[in-house]
Amino acid sequence: MKIAELVNREREAAAVLTRLDLSIEDAKQLLHHSMGEERITVMQVSHRAVGIQGKTAHPLNELIYKELALKPGGQVPNDMWRLEIPPEALPVLETEHLFIQKHHVLAGSEEIFNLMIQTTAWQETGAIQKGNIHAIPNWFVMSWTPLGRQHIIKTLIDLLAK
Incomplete structure (x- = not known):
């Protein structure tokens, strides 16, 4: 909102945030009804390690696990923004849905992913x-x-709402 104030667009910014809040609430209800007890885990594979996103301290984590109230997979850390582990130390993931981003492909994330x-x-x-x-x-x-x-929410609905 601070930037909106600088360019005299507070009303427009407030409307965008209100629409986002409504979208989050609608998606939360739809996904909860659709998924029941199914769990979700988000990972980022880099050229160094495999990262399992936690439940806090990052807007993505807050959106998925707090605002949308999706159930976290068994290895999703409660009090960390991300747990990074070498690929060979990956445990069996207790999750019904897995979302993965390969980060820094040119630097070698594909190799870590393949391992x-x-x-x-x-x-x-x-x-x-x-x-x-x-x-x-x-x-x-x-x-x-x-x-x-909004894009993340739409993707989650498209992939998870039955």
């Missing part, structure tokens, strides 16, 4: 066995803006 998918834990993960794995764009950056958050 991860060769592990026994990966093969035993329910979301993988059911085909509920989704490649995502950089939601980590998108989650900072109303337009990006």
